Each structure stands twice: as structure tokens, then as C-alpha cells.
Amino acid sequence: MTNSSITPTVHAAGVSIQGLRKSYGSNEVLKGIDLVVKPGEVVCLIGPSGSGKSTLLRCVNLLEQPNAGTIHVGGFESTDPDVDIDLMRRKVGMVFQQFNLFPHLDVLRNCTVAQTKVLKRSQPEADAVAQRNLERVGLGHLSDRFPDQLSGGQQQRVAIARALSMDPELMLFDEPTSALDPETVGDVLAVMRNLAKAGMTMLVVTHEMGFAREVADRVVFMDGGVVVEEGPAAKVVGAPQEARTQEFLRRVLDPTHIDIVED
């Protein structure tokens, strides 16, 4: 949709996760995760709900505090107790399932508030950056609207533009299309596809197998708090080796089939 605006992302931060553990009380959600995302790589996390993939994603920018293990993001060891969390988060954009746009600010302000308050950019400079990113997601004409005047798909694209306006080196997507009406999913996926083509490092939790297969450099299948299988998208989604992966994909790709299989 906005192919003309593709610009290579110059700075790209990778992620390196070792032995990551996270528990809520006695419930261990992540049981020792090792995962590497190379700069410029697009990695999709798939798996059944409750498998820990969202928690893993939220540990990367410390929205969840891991119990053990180390995470390196760009030049930061985010699990280091002395790390400047806010400095690290500037480099890491995040897109949420529920968009989480700021409802009291218009679309442009949504994209400029952190630029001016955190990066100390001047308002005109921030406006220009925001406008550029809104055009990149195909919404340059809606900059004076408020979030509640937009469709879900438009809100999610604004959320992407908001994250991009901080010039992140890594983008985290937490089920970005799960809360959307089916007809608006395509627009959001198209924006993400363009972002991937532009060389952005992306870690994406998703149920969109088509997207994973087409865009991801690698797909990681998680279940029960561990990585069960990982590899090139064509391999993991197209020809999974592990029984649990096969079972999951069968349920996702052919949901009516399992009704007959179960019981």
C-alpha cells in the first residue's frame, strides 16, 4: 500500500535471550527460553494461548520482570538491575493487541507526545516525524482525528506510527491483529510487511500463519513455556517436525477438522 515510502532502517538492534524464566507465584510461565533475533530479522512467535509467547515479548522491554536469565537488546543488557530502562525502551517500539492509543490526544499528538517529552524534540520537528510515519502507514490524512473516531485497523496503524516515531531499532508486536475486524486485518499486515521489507528487526506474536509464512525469516513455536520448534517459516509452518507443532497447526489452519477428531 505504501511501497513508495520504504526506507531501509539503518540502525537495527538484535535481541539475544538466554535461559529466561518467569513465574507468577507458583505458576512458571517461561521455563528457560533461549532465543536470538539477528538485526534486520523478522521472527514470528506462534503457539497456543497460555504458551508464554506474549509474556516472553513483554519481558524483552521489561513490561514483565523476568525471574532469571539474561536479555540483550541492542547495546543494553535489559536484565541488568542498573540498566536505564527508559533509555532501553526508546530503542524498542511496542505494538499492543488492544492498540492502547491515548484517547485524550489526537492522532498527531499520539505520535508526538513521547518525541517531545522523552526525546526532547521540538514540536515542529516531532510533528514532521509523526506526519511522515502516519503517511507511511497510510493515515497521513487522519492526523487531526481522535482515536475513538477511527476503526480498529486504523487505530492499530496509528499505534505502529506512534512506535515508529521514536525511531526504534527493534519492534515488538503483541498479537497486533487479534482484536481487529477481519476486513481491517489486511491493512495492518500490509504495513508490517512493508516494515519488514524496509529492514526493521521485528519480533511478532501472531496467529496469522499466512503472514508468518510469507514475511518471517524464522518462526518459533512455543508451548507450555518452552520453545518446541524453530526454524525457517516454510519449515516450521509448512512441514513441522514436532508432534505438538503439527497438532497446533492443524487446529489453527483447519479449525473445523478438530471438532471431529476431539472425542
Next chain:
Amino acid sequence: MAMTVRQRTRVSRTIQYGLLVVVVILAALLADWPKISKAFFNLDAVASQFPGIIVIALKNTLIYTVLSFLVGVSGGLLLALMKLSPVGPYRWLATIYIEFFRGVPALLVFVAFGFGIPTAFGIRFNVFVTVMLALGMVAAAYIAETLRAGLQAVPKGQMEAARSLGMPHWRAMVTIVIPQAFRIVLPPLTNEIILLTKDSSLVYLLGLAASQYELTKFGRDGITQPNAGLTPLVVAGACYLVITIPLGILARRFESRSARTKR
């Protein structure tokens, strides 16, 4: 013979209207109108209230109300943040404050600030400061609970989105969460101003100079004039309504607006 449901409804409604008309007519016939108008609506007495009731009393009521509301909102916000603090002692202090000032009559607080504290510590506040402190500290207790509810009503995702953009916690509170909380509590906050407007009448306890009279004191002073009857109190009452009714309308407008923007 039996009436349909619709007929029965119509008959019962006719009876209700009829009763109302009879009561009104009876009241109009039985009332001693000359006496009533002499006691409550003596036009000469009305005229004698002006312009003092506006340029002194109404003005002072507004000043007392606005000053104490400013103290109430800032104190209330501080207490609300303390109540939500992870630091235990802050929460306890806020709880003790709120329970105390909500539990004692505002009149006692006025006496304490007007006479108790000046006597005990040998300091004298001017009237405006006394009202501001006494009324403001009581209002703070009520507003704190309102604001706490408002802060908690802001979805958690708002804080997460702000933090993920690199905002420190305090910045996210100031820029993202608190403005939304105020928006949510605008209707109850407007009610709080209405209550304050009326409670400002307690200032009479302090012993006022004529230039410091507010509406109630001005009206009470007015009825000591010969032949004034109770008319000055009626005028004062009308002046309160001039303040409170527009506020009520404003509150309802906020309410319907926030209902509309709620998804």
C-alpha cells in the same frame, strides 16, 4: 367490561394528572398570597439587596469556593497518589487523613482553623486563608477518593504504552494517566464544587467584616432590616442557584460526553 392494559394505563395516568391539578388549585386558593409575598417576595427588600448581594456576597462566595476547590483538588490528587503508592506508610497516612476529614463535620474543622489553631499557636490567618485551608482540607478528603477511583479506571494498557515509549513512571502519570483520570471524574468533581459552594456558608463562624460577607451571611444580615421579612434569604438562595444550576448542567454535559466516547 374488562379494560385492556392500554386503557387501564390511560385511566391511571388521567387520575394522576387530575390529582396534581386539584392539589395545585387548592394550594393556590388556600394560601394567603399577600402575606407570603410580603414575607418572601417583598420587592422593596429585593431591591435593597442590590448591588451588594452581587458585588460583595456572590463575589466572595465564588472566591471562597474557588480557593478551597484549588486546595481540595491539589490535596486530593496528592492523597489519591499516596493511596495508590507502593510505599505502605504513604497509603496509611492518606487513609487516616481521608477517614478523619470525611468523618468530622466541616463546621468543626472551621472552628479548629478559625479559633483552635490561632489560639494554640498564636498565629492569625486572614479569612481567605482560613476558608481555603478549612474547606479545602475537607474537600481534599472527598476528592481524593473520587480521583483514586478515576486513576484506577484508566486502563493499565495506557501506562504500559506510555512506558514502552520510554516515558518514566512520573511522566506517564502526568502526561497520560492523570489527564484521563480527571476526564473520567469530571461529573463527580463538578458535584464536589456544588457542595463546596454551599459549604462556604460556614464561613460565618469566623466573624466577618462586612466586605467579607458571602451569600448566606449577607442574607442573614439582610433579614435584620425592618420590614425586609425573609426576602433577603430568598434572594441569597436564588444566587446560590445561579451558581449551582449551570454547574449541574455542565456536569450532565460532561457525563453524556464521556458516555459517548466510551467504546
